[in-house]
Amino acid sequence: MSAHPAFRPNDTAPRYTSYPTAPHFHAGLGGRALKAWLGHLPDGEPVSLYVHIPFCDRLCWFCACHTKQTRHYAPVEAYLNVLHQEIAAIGRLVGDRANVGALHFGGGSPTMLKPADLAALDRALRSAFTFANDIRISVEIDPNDMDEARLDALAAMGMTRASLGIQDFHPRVQEAINREQSFETTHAVVEGLRKRGVRSVNLDLLYGLPYQTTETLVLTLRQALMMHPDRLALFGYAHVPWFKKHQTMIDEASLPGSAARLMQSQTARDHILAQGYAPIGIDHFARPGDGLALAAANGTLRRNFQGYTDDRCATLIGLGPSSVSQFPQGYLQNSTATGEYMRLIRAHGLATVRGIELTDDDRMRRWIIERLMCDFAFSAEVLRKHFGPMAEEAISCAMTTAADQGAGLCEWNAGIFSITPEGRPFTRAIAAKFDRYLARGTARHSAAV
Template sequence: MREGLLGKYSGAVPRYTSYPTAPHFHEGIGCDKYAQWLQNLGKGQDISLYIHIPYCDRLCWFCACHTKHTLKYEPITAYLEALHSEIARVGGLVDRDAKVSAVHFGGGSPTMLKPEDMIALMAALREHFSFRDDAEISVEMDPNDLDDARYDALAAIGMTRASLGVQDFNPDVQKAINRIQTFEHTRGVVEAVRARGVHSVNCDILYGLPYQTLETLEATVRDILSLAPDRIALFGYAHVPWMKKHQTMIPEEALPGVEMRFRQMNRAAEMLVEAGYEAIGIDHFARPGDKLAIASREGRLRRNFQGYTDDAADALIGLGASSIGQLPEGYVQNMPATGEYQKMALGQGLTVVRGIELTDNDRMRAQVIEDLMCRFAFSFADLRNRFPEIAERVIAEARQYVASNGDGVCELVNDQFRITETGKPFTRSIAAVFDSYLSTGKGRHSIAV
């Protein structure tokens, strides 16, 4: 039955790591507004930090991240100088009574940094922000960058979670996406970080890649399971060559069609659940004792620009070129171009060039969409309690959608709008029903399955 619904629910929609989504940010939000929002953070509030390193020493053709290829370290040195300047300026605006509960180093490839630069960067963060003693420190890792000195530096900065992109171990698939990474090498990375006391390891798997078959994906999943990671993310490859030109290097005729993508997704998910992992939201899996699984069972699961998280911070501060921040008042994004970012950071320290200030309607719909993405349901009573003056708008939309939908993807149960088991693979498309910006046509998105 589900495969019969693919044509209707596999259209291009956002991934909903934010609402409103980034295409709707505008230049009316700049550095002055951002400074005000930072100064509003204060005692009793937790903050997360995201640090973006927009460089790689190889360019993976499947990647949709904001990054650039470099074989020289000089550009990274110049970038780090600007990043340190931004850290000092932003940290100076945030009340010291606001505590950092989580730090995420993303990219690009943060593990390209020299060991001494990793340590200096964390030292700068600790100098300019107040940290909780139990703050989570997660790092996206490229196994091809790593050596003993970098492993030791990651241990020195207090890394608590290692995140490894695997994608697929099949050599033909790896060649087609320009990501050569053997299973043996990846296993060595997992063993090295665990030997240094890192007890949480996350692995990313992609389906929908060129030349990928059910058999190659099954082999990759078996290899990943042998590493016993604490979390596994199962993402569908987002083919967006109009936005990321290097994706034109991928032969489109080698990409699996939507029905095969759907079968790959379901088979990989089935294997992970059979191995004892709990399904988290639409694309994550975790061991039952993992914090993410516990947060999911307790209804505390959240969603932000890093995907699913148990981080309950009041604000996410993005540092580095193109980084996006989420504050109680709205979203901000830093200058994406690294050269311009560096000029702004070394000048005034702040680098925000666009964003959006949230209305009550935005907050209400953001809550609805996050609830659907995290819990596959939202409560009318909760909505009325939080947004008493405007909740009936969304409730009426929910009732109308259920009444007009004959596919069995959603239902009304105990004053809740719920996505059914049939509808769960199409959660992004169902969440899009409540997106009041989507009809404006801004932005192009990847397919929903």
């Protein structure tokens, strides 16, 4: 299987967890905008929360997250004290007007927190915000961090979904990415979670890693499927050493080329589908009956900074350094550097430093790109219904794209622009055709496949 001739081997594209994407956020939108946008939340508005823990006790060389390694716990304790201040400040601005329906802990490694600190963080959040009775709480888990006390603490918090990073179980691949993690360790954590009543378990895998082959990836998949996950995520490794310097520790000569990445992706996908999982967007899979599978089937699948979601909240409030908040008005982001974030919180209670306010054109293109990333199609009739005459420019773009990429990748038929099954590995590159900002920017992106 080779790369499609419509795309160059080194084509890149954003991952489109937002539109406009984060490189186009700008200074000038800070605490004043955050206060104003929070102030416009309607009474009873359901919102989601994201809490960022920017520390790991080891640094995986493949990782592109905003995190740092620490061998001592004192910096984590100092950070948590400041995070509690931000939680209280945002809680005062929100008041009782909003109900939190979803809460996601990401990182970094949230599970490197001590059990007592997990409990204290839970109390702080519940004190500052009104939680819905059926709140969904998800946590990103590094299996190597876990012990019985942490499992008990997460269960006491009411965790409903756990997402465990695996990447690859092959020893040579693990050594090349500085991520040693056995199947036995991972399986024990999954069993511990289920014993404590966690209803949904997600496993994260990567393709395109150093020394990874299609055969070794399939072996990892077979081991992962032995744990009967409710969801699987299969991401392409994003090699961005200009953005994350520690990725220079990975020998680029050991990385599979574009054709090999495509083969890995397609073979793994076929293997997962053969086990009865439903495909979700470009890189997720779920058991039939899972919330993601239902959302994909009924057209309500969404995409945000945590990836694919069935969360329908229009507002996502980010807490912690680098976290992004999403509002109907636009996006706001906290300071990325942990030290600067802590200084701003101590001085002002808020750490918002950049963002972007959406134009009507942004909203239209965001809708198009989200539907392509989720449904692989959009309707001209629905686009016109939502956005009126301004939709005509995008419809013209769709017709042109279908003609230009007509080698079986996408098509225009009876007012529907759709990405064909053959074109789905190239969805990000096709969605980029509707991105008005991409040509203006200087940001570099990861491989599109």
